[in-house]
Structure formats: structure tokens, C-alpha cells
Amino acid sequence: MRATAEEWGRTPETIMDEEHAPEHAVSSQEENSFLAVPSDVFPVPAGEHGYIVSGERIFPVIAKAHLWFVRNGKLYEIEQDREGARLSPLAKERAVSSLEEFARDTGRRIARFETVKKEEKVYPVWRNSTMPTGSMEILMLGNVAREHLPEIRQLVSCPVIVDMGDNRTVTLAKGFHAHGGGTYITSGQKPPDVPLNAAVEALLNIHADFAFCSPSDQSRAVAVMLSPALKMGGFIHDDFPLHVAEAVESQSGKDYMQKLHSRIYNEQPAGIAPSKGGVGSLDETISKALIAGRPFICFSNFRGKLESAILESAIRGQGRVECRALRTSATVDCTPFIWQLSTNGAEFTRDLANRSIITRIRKQPADFDFHHFPEGDLIAHVEANQAFYLGCVFAVIREWAARGKPRTADTQHDFRQWTQSLDWIVRELFGLAPLLDGHREEQARTANPALQWLRDVANAVMGQGHDGKPLVAAQLADVCEENDIDLPGRKDSTEESKYRIGRTLGRLFKDGQAIDGNTVRLTVDGITVTRETFQEYNAERQLKTRQRYLFARGQK
Numbered sequence: 001m002r003a004t005a006e007e008w009g010r011t012p013e014t015i016m017d018e019e020h021a022p023e024h025a026v027s028s029q030e031e032n033s034f035l036a037v038p039s040d041v042f043p044v045p046a047g048e049h050g051y052i053v054s055g056e057r058i059f060p061v062i063a064k065a066h067l068w069f070v071r072n073g074k075l076y077e078i079e080q081d082r083e084g085a086r087l088s089p090l091a092k093e094r095a096v097s098s099l100e101e102f103a104r105d106t107g108r109r110i111a112r113f114e115t116v117k118k119e120e121k122v123y124p125v126w127r128n129s130t131m132p133t134g135s136m137e138i139l140m141l142g143n144v145a146r147e148h149l150p151e152i153r154q155l156v157s158c159p160v161i162v163d164m165g166d167n168r169t170v171t172l173a174k175g176f177h178a179h180g181g182g183t184y185i186t187s188g189q190k191p192p193d194v195p196l197n198a199a200v201e202a203l204l205n206i207h208a209d210f211a212f213c214s215p216s217d218q219s220r221a222v223a224v225m226l227s228p229a230l231k232m233g234g235f236i237h238d239d240f241p242l243h244v245a246e247a248v249e250s251q252s253g254k255d256y257m258q259k260l261h262s263r264i265y266n267e268q269p270a271g272i273a274p275s276k277g278g279v280g281s282l283d284e285t286i287s288k289a290l291i292a293g294r295p296f297i298c299f300s301n302f303r304g305k306l307e308s309a310i311l312e313s314a315i316r317g318q319g320r321v322e323c324r325a326l327r328t329s330a331t332v333d334c335t336p337f338i339w340q341l342s343t344n345g346a347e348f349t350r351d352l353a354n355r356s357i358i359t360r361i362r363k364q365p366a367d368f369d370f371h372h373f374p375e376g377d378l379i380a381h382v383e384a385n386q387a388f389y390l391g392c393v394f395a396v397i398r399e400w401a402a403r404g405k406p407r408t409a410d411t412q413h414d415f416r417q418w419t420q421s422l423d424w425i426v427r428e429l430f431g432l433a434p435l436l437d438g439h440r441e442e443q444a445r446t447a448n449p450a451l452q453w454l455r456d457v458a459n460a461v462m463g464q465g466h467d468g469k470p471l472v473a474a475q476l477a478d479v480c481e482e483n484d485i486d487l488p489g490r491k492d493s494t495e496e497s498k499y500r501i502g503r504t505l506g507r508l509f510k511d512g513q514a515i516d517g518n519t520v521r522l523t524v525d526g527i528t529v530t531r532e533t534f535q536e537y538n539a540e541r542q543l544k545t546r547q548r549y550l551f552a553r554g555q556k
Contacts, residue, residue, distance in 0.1 A: 035113070041126050042103055044112040045135050054135075055144030058099070062149065066176045066184070067102060068095075069152035071293075072320060072331045075140050076152065078184060084268055085186040087155055087293035089328055092137040099131055153181035154336035155293045156232055157266040158188035158386070161394045163235045167402050171394065180234050180336075188266050191391030196399050199392035200430055206260065206378060206389070209370050210253050213360035213526050215433035220359045222430055223422035225261045228295065228338050229393050230421075235405065238417035241357040242315050242339040244346075244446070248459040248525075252363040254342040255300055256379070262296045262340075263382045264389045269298035269340060283310045287323035290314065290332040299341040306346050315339055315355045345452055353447035354414050358439065360525065400425050412436040441523065450504050451524055453488045458527040460485060461551045470532070470548040473498040473505070505531065505549070528552050 037043050037057055045054040062068050068090055069076050075090040077098065090098075103109055111126035139145065160172045162179050173190055177183045194202070203222065212218040224243040230236050245254035262269050270289040272282070286308060289297045299306070313321045314334040323332050341356075348356065364370075373381035382389055400406070400421075407420035408427070413436055423435040445451040457476060460483040461467065471479075477497035480487055487497055488504040509531050512522035518533040530550045538544050 035124070037113075038111075038126055040108045041111045042099065042108060042131070043126075044110060044129050044131055045139070046112055049113050051135075051138055051142055052144060055139050055142055055148075058139065059145050059148035061106075061108075062099075062102070065102065065106075066150065067098065068145075068149050069182065069184075070146050070149045071152050071182075072333060073146070074330060075145060075149065076293075078155065078186070080186070084157060084294065085155060085184075087152070087291070089291065089330060090140065092133045092140060095136050095140060096131050096133055099136070150176065150178070151182040152176075152184055153333055154183050154232065154295065155186065156183065156295055157186050158390055159190055160185060160232045161229055161397055162233045163401060167404055169233070169394075169398050169401050180232070181333075183232070188390075189387040191387045191394055194388065194391045194395045196395050196429070199395035202389065202392045203396070204430065205371075206382060207257075209364070209368075209378065210257060211362040211364050213362055214438060216435060216437040216439065217360045219423075219426040219430075219432040219435045220357055220439075221257060222426050222432060223435055224357060224359065225264065226393055226396060226422065226425065227418075228261070228265050228267075229390075229397055231336065231338065232295070233397070235397065235401065236417055236421055239316055239355070239415045240338070240418055241355055241413070241415050242341055242352070244356045244358045245340070245342045245361060246358055247342075247344055247361045247363065248456075248463075249363040250344070252361045254359075254361050257359075257361065258298060258340045258342060260379055260382060262298075263379055263386065264393060265295070266386050266390075267294065267296050269296035270294045272297060272299045282308050284325055286310050286314070287332075288325040288328075290321070290323045290334065290337065291325060291328060291330050293332075293336075295336055296338045296340065298339075299343075302341055302343045302346045304346065306341075306348055306352060311339075312349070312351050312355065315352070345456060346446070347449055347452055348446045350447045353443045356443065356446065357413070357419075358442045358446065360442070396425065396429055399429060410434070410436055412440055438526075442525075445524060450488055450508055453485070453504065454508060454529065455525045455527075456483070456485045458524055458529060458551050462527060462553065467551050467553065470550055472546065472548050473502040476501050476549065502547070505547070526554065528554060 035048050037049065037053065042058050043049045043054045045051045067077065069078075071087065075095070076087045077090050077094070078085050079088045100110065109128055110131050112129040114125045114127050115122050116125050159174070160179070160183060162170050162172055164170050171190070172179060172183065172185060174185045174187060177185070203225065207218065207221055210221065212221065227240055227243075231240055243258070245258055247254045258269070270292060272285050272289060286297070287310065310321055310323070314337065320331045320333050323330050371378065375381045375384040405421065406424050406428075407417070408423040410420055410423050413419040419435060426432040426435055445455060457479060460479050461471065464479065466479075474497075477487070479485070480497070480501075487500050489495075489500050493500060509520045509522060512520040512531070514520050520531045522529055528551070530552070532548050532550065533545060534548065535543055535545050
């Protein structure tokens with residue numbers, strides 16, 4: 001028969017390696033004691049200690065340590081490098097190594113159950129072992145892992161202000177929280193309590209050096225700065241738009257502004273470098289960023305036409321998208337992500353334009369005196385005072401929540417809960433212009449290649465000092481050539497430039513504002529383009545109808 005614990009002088013949990021021996025029949029009570037898994041052992045699945053037993057001993061301990069997580073049915077871990085933390089799908093080989101490291105660091109061991117014979121009696125032995133990768137793979141696929149490991153939905157690098165209902169908020173600190181389907185805060189100091197007036201002043205001041213094209217562009221910049229906190233905290237249960245920072249000239253500050261916003265949240269955006277087709281395609285790069293789980297995803301200095309089915313689905317935020325990257329595929333919940341794009345004139349699909357919020361910025365004059373800070377430039381200043389500026393954002397959100405999260409009735413955007421909430425905040429708490437004044441026109445332009453072309457021409461005309469001067473199609477062709485602006489229409493067209501330009505303008509001005517029988521106006525990027533129709537004699541003394549175009553900033 002098997003020896004009792006008293007006869008052996010030790011409990012079964014402490015018995016170590018001995019000689020092998022055949023088993024003997026035992027009672028069910030003895031069997032249960034005999035097969036008990038020691039508290040310090042992660043058992044290798046084998047025999048009576050199958051995968052369920054093994055999983056029930058491993059995954060609850062791992063769950064309490066927040067070492068592994070479940071994300072849309074798959075197991076993930078958090079990896080940290082110089083660029084910050086990211087979610088990484090848990091491979092079986094990595095899981096074996098991670099479990100060994102965890103066992104070593106916590107005084108546990110991985111062991112396999114065996115029996116030994118001593119003086120005609122059989123005793124249990126938990127012999128130190130390694131976890132086979134095949135066994136780990138089966139454990140990872142089992143239901144036990146998903147029953148015990150915590151769900152994770154968002155990974156952030158700063159404290160999060162959370163909507164508690166009843167006009168109340170609470171701030172979550174570093175660590176794992178069940179909020180929002182699983183929130184892991186990897187770092188960040190607790191932000192101070194900042195009075196509302198001081199918070200508003202500070203947040204406006206860090207935008208003071210940007211030359212916004214209109215007061216509403218400034219409002220939109222402030223709104224998108226507040227968006228990450230509102231999304232992380234679950235204050236708005238609706239889609240959040242893609243933020244498009246648009247400029248005409250390089251070095252206008254569009255990328256700088258978006259980096260500034262991410263630094264308030266102690267984040268470095270995941271950059272998307274566009275390419276076409278194959279490995280490294282746009283959709284694959286987007287998929288990789290989604291799988292990594294870092295909240296800010298940025299398309300920097302994007303040019304040309306932006307077409308991506310996965311991007312449009314992700315921004316819409318209606319559930320999950322299938323992501324496929326090199327050697328990795330996953331289903332990802334897209335709602336936690338903040339989307340940014342900077343451009344000097346990208347072309348969008350109609351759907352993507354409708355899912356965007358556009359902030360236009362102009363380049364400051366060469367002699368503009370930017371603010372100086374002890375830490376260096378503005379971003380260095382915000383990085384050094386990140387907790388304070390996050391506290392300023394929290395002060396604004398706390399005030400808005402305390403007032404019952406009011407909204408305006410503006411219906412000029414498809415994402416109405418976001419736009420109406422932020423419209424109220426920028427108008428009532430910051431004293432800024434309405435959020436969406438002129439925005440529909442900008443959305444229409446980004447989805448219309450002809451209007452995008454006219455925007456480039458209009459800004460080139462203004463830049464060359466031709467504003468207010470009548471120009472004909474042939475002169476506009478010269479402007480295009482001098483500024484490397486592609487002509488509208490087919491690239492392989494052999495038609496004379498002035499005729500291609502005239503036909504494109506003819507289509508555009510059909511939707512313009514008729515001033516009188518001979519004058520039509522339209523506005524693009526804050527520049528009014530007026531077409532005047534007149535008659536003059538040609539070289540053959542024939543009376544011909546012609547058009548000339550005048551460009552002027554604002555309405556004339």
C-alpha cells in the first residue's frame with residue numbers, strides 16, 4: 001500500500017525526486033490526497049493531472065499577476081521597449097519562457113507528477129521539469145485560460161479619468177483595471193487638481209503659436225486634444241472622427257500639433273508609412289498598429305489618395321475588424337484607438353471624408369516670435385509638465401461631466417454625439433467659435449479631386465501675389481507648371497493644358513454661388529474664387545465668350 005504522510009515524515013506536497021516504483025491500489029480518499037497538486041507547483045499535463053487540472057493551477061495565478069490577458073478570444077502579453085508598451089500575441093514558445101521566469105521569480109516550479117517506491121510502498125513525486133511547447137499550446141487554446149485570464153481592451157500610458165455616472169468622475173492610476181472591458185495603465189504620474197479657469201488658459205496657451213485658418217479650426221484643434229481622455233474614460237459612446245491636420249506649406253505645424261496632443265497623454269503615436277500592395281501594404285501596416293494596441297495611430301505627411309477598407313471600418317468603430325500582418329492575424333476591437341493624419345492635401349473617399357474632422361493650419365511668417373520655454377520648445381515643455389497638462393484636460397472634462405455632459409443641437413457631422421459634446425465644451429468652457437462652421441465644405445473638398453486641385457492652385461496664386469488679379473485658364477496652367485501641381489483629368493491626356501483647366505473649372509462652378517448673370521463664386525480652403533464671364537474679340541475680329549478668375553482671401 002502507499003505510505004501515509006506521517007509514515008513518510010512529510011506531506012505529499014514536499015516530496016521530491018526518488019526512485020521509480022509501480023503503483024498499488026488505494027482508496028478514493030487516499031487517491032485524492034495522493035494526486036493533490038502542491039501549492040507551489042505548476043503541473044505539466046500528464047495522466048491524472050490533465051490539461052484542465054494544469055490550467056486551473058496555472059491561469060488563476062497568472063491572472064492575479066496580470067501577466068497574460070485575453071483580447072478578442074486570443075492570449076496576449078504586454079511588451080515594453082524604447083517606443084513604449086504594446087500588446088503582443090502570446091506565442092506558445094514565449095508562453096513557456098514567460099511561465100518559467102514567473103515561476104522562478106515567485107518561488108514556484110514547473111513539475112511533472114511521478115510515483116516512487118520506498119520499502120514496498122509507493123509515494124508521489126513532483127519532479128522538476130519544463131513545460132513542453134505542445135502542452136502549452138493546448139493549454140492556451142483551452143477554455144480554462146479564457147475563464148480565468150482578464151480581458152484587456154485598451155493600453156494607455158497615463159492615468160485615466162472615468163465616467164462613473166450621476167455626474168461623477170474618478171481617476172484611475174497605474175495598473176490593471178476592469179474599466180472599459182479591461183484597461184492597463186502602464187505609467188504616468190497622478191495629475192494634479194487644476195482650477196477650471198487655469199486649465200482653460202493653459203490649454204489655450206499651448207495652441208497660441210499655431211496659425212489656424214479660421215476660429216473654428218482652432219475650436220477643432222482644442223476638441224481633438226480632449227478626445228483621447230473622453231474615449232479612454234468612456235464618456236462618449238459613439239464613433240470618434242479621424243483628425244486631419246491640413247496645411248498648404250511644409251513646416252506649418254500640422255505634425256507638431258498632433259505630436260503635442262499625444263505628449264499630453266504620455267504617448268508616442270504608432271506611425272503609418274503608406275505603401276501600395278504586397279507585404280508592407282497600407283492595410284497590413286494598419287493591422288500591425290491595431291494588433292499592437294497603442295492608442296494613437298498617425299498617418300504622417302500623407303499624400304495622394306487614401307483608400308483603405310480596414311481604416312474606414314476601424315474609424316467607424318462598429319465592433320471589430322480582422323487584422324492580418326506578417327505571421328500574425330487577429331480580430332481587434334477598434335473603439336479604443338485615436339486616429340490622426342497630417343497632410344498638405346490628401347484625397348479621401350466620400351466615406352472617409354465624412355468620418356473626419358479637419359483642422360487647417362497656415363505657416364507663420366518667417367519673423368514670427370514663437371514662445372520660449374525653459375525646457376526648450378513647446379513639446380519639450382509639455383513633456384516636462386505632462387502631469388499638469390493632463391490635469392488641465394481632466395479639469396475640463398470633470399466640469400463638463402458635473403454639468404450633466406450637455407450637448408449642442410448641431411447636426412453638421414455624421415458623428416453627432418462627439419461633435420455635439422465637443423461643440424458645447426469649446427463654446428461654453430473655452431469661449432471659442434462653433435466647432436463645425438465651414439466644415440462641410442472642407443469635407444466635400446477632401447473627397448473631390450477637382451476641388452483639391454483648385455485648393456492647390458488657389459494657394460499657389462495667393463503665394464505668388466496674384467490675389468485680386470484676373471487670370472485666364474492659360475495663366476493658371478503656368479501657375480500649375482511653376483508649382484508642380486498636376487493638371488486635372490487623365491495623366492496621359494494630350495489635350496492642351498488650358499482646355500483641361502477650363503473644363504474642370506466649368507464643372508466646379510456649376511455648383512458655385514451665382515452673383516449675377518456673369519459672375520459666379522465658390523470658396524475653397526478659405527479662398528474665394530470668382531469667375532467672371534465676358535466677351536472680347538479675337539485676332540480674327542470674332543466676338544468670343546471667355547472666363548477670367550479672381551482669387552481673394554475670404555469673402556469679397
